[in-house]
Amino acid sequence: MMPPDPSQPPPGRPGRKLGPIVASAGSVHRAWLNPMRDAYFASGRTLGDLSVEVPLAKSKLSELLRGASLYPRWEIVSRLATLLGLPQVPLGRLWRQAALDAHKSREWVDRSSDNTALTTTHAAPPLDHRAFCEHVEPDYLLYAQAFIPDDHEGAVSDTFDILWLSWNDALASPDTRRYAWTVLRGTVMSRTPHIDGRPCFSQAAFDTVALTYLADAEARTRQLSETIALFQVISQLPPTQFDVIALRILWRLSTERVSELLGLAPAMVRSSQRHAEHYLKSTLYPPETDEGTTP
Structure with a gap:
């Protein structure tokens, strides 16, 4: 029997299936959308369930999780992340960078997070995640620099944030090192000419x-x-x-x-x-x- 497709809701889940991320979504936008979508699929909850606790209609939640329509405010993303059990710090950093990549002004970013603290310094990733990143960082930077010298540090930083968001999946994978390299490669290649x-x-x-x-x-x-x-x-x-x-x-x-x-x-x-x-x-x-x- 074929294993279930993790990119889709389990059979029998009520409601319309969530569509794929739109092609126009940028690479950093996708970097935080993919873990959020994975957490949504794994939660077993429906868009209707979430809309009760997040001030968005089901259709707007669907658009958010597909990267469609307007770039979402951090207050909404943060609330959704809390419900889905995602760490706020790496998500917040990726959200901010994706907002700037989407040509949102820094003023808009600050206003969008006025009611929800966008903390980037007071929370720490899991100890084993930190140890892993310290071990591979020099060579990850060398690899990224071969393709995107002007943004190699940002690409590696984003890679580590993506890994933090999906660290449990990385640990549960057949090989954490292979999982992490796949994330690095995808991040670097998405920004490589x-x-x-x-x-x-x-x-x-x-x-x-x-x-x-x-x-x-x-x-x-x-x-x-x-x-x-x-x-x-x-x-x-x-x-x-x-x-x-x-x-x-x-x-x-x-x-x-x-x-x-x-x-x-x-x-x-x-x-x-x-x-x-x-x-x-x-x-x-x-x-x-x-x-x-x-x-």
Whole structure:
């Protein structure tokens, strides 16, 4: 029997099913909407139940949970979070950033939270969450910087807030490290420029790979074209191979550290690297064919 889809209410739940998040919702908006939707689905409550305790009609609650219509005030989001058992601090930080991304003024943000404290300093995440974040933060920052150098700290901070919101799910997952890496990757890639659906490395990544090792200007110019070609091919790799190669080539992390960050067995990391390197070599340096030979 197929397991139930966690993105939908359980069978027999009264009321209309909640639709998906609208395409126009920004990445940080989605970052707090997804955990809130998960908490709503897990609660077993209906929109009608919530509308009794939140001053919104069912239709407006549906719009809020889909990211539709106007960006919601913090007072409403905070009340809903309390009913669904979500921590206020990480939710509040993500709500604020998403409001600014939606071109809301800081004055609007302050007014929207006048009646509900938007505290960001007096509550602490679970101890094991804090320990995990401290352990991975340096390498998470390096990974994010390869794609979004101007916002890599914000992307990692948002990743840790998303993990705080869903920490119980992370602990209940088959591998917390893999769960966390998936959150980081999704956060970073949602803010990374793409060409033809492929992520683009930043200039910081180019500098890291080879150019900093070459003092001669002419050699740096030659290496640049080769590096561009290499990164274009790397971007075509499947996600796991892509991440393994990026971490091993860009930052020269050990197999053991990559295994730890990705939540993969060392043998899987080595296998992914072998397959990726084979693809890179066969694409960048295809075998020569004898044009005079008749098949």
